Amino acid sequence: MEAMAQPKYKGKRYRLDKPELLAPAGNLEKLKFAVHYGADAVYIGGQKYGLRSNADNFSFEEMKEGVEFAKKYGAKVFVASNIYAHNEDVEGIESYLRSLEEAGIAAIIAADPAIIEVAKRAAPKLEVHLSTQQSTLNWQAVKFWKDEGLPRVVLGRETSIEEIATIKEHVDIEIEAFIHGAMCSSFSGRCVLSNHFTDRDSNRGGCCQSCRWKYDLFEDGREDNGNWVSEEVQMMEQRASRPSPFKPGVTQIPLFQPEDNQFTMGSKDLCMLEHIPDLIEVGIDSFKIEGRMKSIHYVATVVNVYRQAIDSYMADPEHYVLKPEWIEEINKAANRPLNTGFFYDTPDHEDHIYEPEEKAVPYDFAGLVMAYDKHSGTAVIQQRNHFKPGDEIEFFGPEGTFFKQVVGPIQDEDGNELNAARHPLQLIRLQVDQPVRNFDMMRKRKG
Structure with a gap:
């Protein structure tokens, strides 16, 4: 049953053109999936100056390929260059930013004023978006950065929807806000636990996720x-x-008995899917999804759902409804329990995870559709996780594909029948119950 979306925000509203849907891309393959599944823009990391040093990250050649791919679909590519730089980090930043400009990158996301000033001087074709690492929460700070020449500010995660409305009332600037993904237990990512415990600097890309540890x-x-x-x-x-x-x-x-769960202090994850009208009408220009370290299945699922919700609202705001299947889809990619972060109130003890969390994701990305023969009803599937005849699977895709079926007989490329698909990236032939398309994904329930 579909339900009318119930607004929680009661303040002044600003009707906005369709907001940008901004997706994470930890590598080139994820970039392509994000764009295929509906992202208007993607943000990536280079080999230096970003806060996800453990992601695969992009070489300049990969950036160029990603930019060319995104352009075919009318999408843009941004690069996170959002470390707080020490003296040794500054050397080479000018040539690095020029290389980003030459690769066709649309914007960098930066926090350090030194990097911002170098970018404005050395790579003027690059837009500079202020990173959430600056913890910008009020309209006067936003105005300061507009006066510095920045066209967009990524707000701190602690900003409420009322505060966003006040910012939009006072400053004519693009506002980007996180609307889905992991939240930090510290203030907009400014954690030093990682430095203290492991000598890995969170503010230079080395966060060890200390808040998720067991204590x-x-x-x-x-x-x-x-x-x-x-x-x-x-x-x-x-x-x-x-x-x-x-x-x-x-x-x-x-304080613990040996049989007790150990203590953690991580936050629940952010999900604003149920509040799309509020986000659009308060004037947020770019909806940002967290997750450059997340899986392809996560990126594709989350982007696909928000794409549908945004398009549905923009097509008919007065009769927009929240579809239960969207929530069901989001839960298939959820890593943790979900909440609304700081948008409507200040998170309390119920918004944190104090015991070792049970991973919520109940599905594995099992395969990728590489080809489909409509005459025989056979699909060529690139295996991504183990599956076998008799497993129940789901297909979904960016152009509306969605159905469930049971896996029948499977064959390898040479027509040999297999009792299971065991080998990563192996090509499998499989009879499918409905038509599928390239880039459609196949998943199965875990266990």
Whole structure:
């Protein structure tokens, strides 16, 4: 059953042209999927100066290929250059930015004023978008960056929808906001736990996801000076006490039983799918999806759903409805429980994950459609995860493909029948119940 979208934002509204849908792309293949599945623009990382050093990232040649591919579909490519630079980072930035300009990159996303100023001088064809790393939350700060010549500001994740309305009222500038994906437990990504624990600088691309780790908690016990303590405390000490690494002569008492879950402090993920009218009408120009480290299945699924929702609203705002199948699709790609972040209120204890999380994604990306013969009803599938005859699978795609079926007999390229598709990237022939298209994806439930 479809439901009318119920607005939560009651303030002033600004009707906007169709917003840009901006998708993450950790590598060239993900870029192509993001564009195929409906992204108006993608943001990527280069080999330097970005905050996702563990992503595959792009060489200049890959950037050029990505730009050419995106242009065919009317899409743009942005490059995240959003580190906070130390002195040794600045050397070479000028030539790097010129190379981005030569590759056809439309804009960089930057936080450090040094990088911003070099870009404006050395690569004037590159737009400079202010990164969320600047934690820009108010209209006066936004106006400052507009006066500096920047055409777009990516707001800090802590900005509420009321604050966005105030910014749009005071400053005529493009506003980009995260509307889906992982949230940081620190202030707009300015975490130093990673530096402290692993010597990996979060603000130079090395975040080790400290907030997702499992922690033990201890309290300080008695000093080891022979003072009397209760029998209960003595039992706790015998169980798993240890000397404090911070206070010589003090015993630390564990707060967990051995069978207890350990403590984590990660945030739930952001999802604003149910509030598309609010996001559009408050004046957000670019809807940003987080996830350059996420899978192809995640990128394709999330982009495809938001594309449908945005297009549906723009086609008929007065009669827009939220389709339950969109929510179902989003949940198939969800890594964690979802919430609305800071848009409507300040997250509290219910918006964080304090115990080891169960991964929510119930589906695997099983295969990619490479070809389809309408006469025989046979598809050529590039295997991405193990599947076998008898498995229930789903097909979905950017042009409306969606159906379920059971896997029948499968063959390799030479016509040999197989009892399972076991080998990554192996080409498999499979009878399909409905027509499919190139770039359609096949997935199956885990377990």
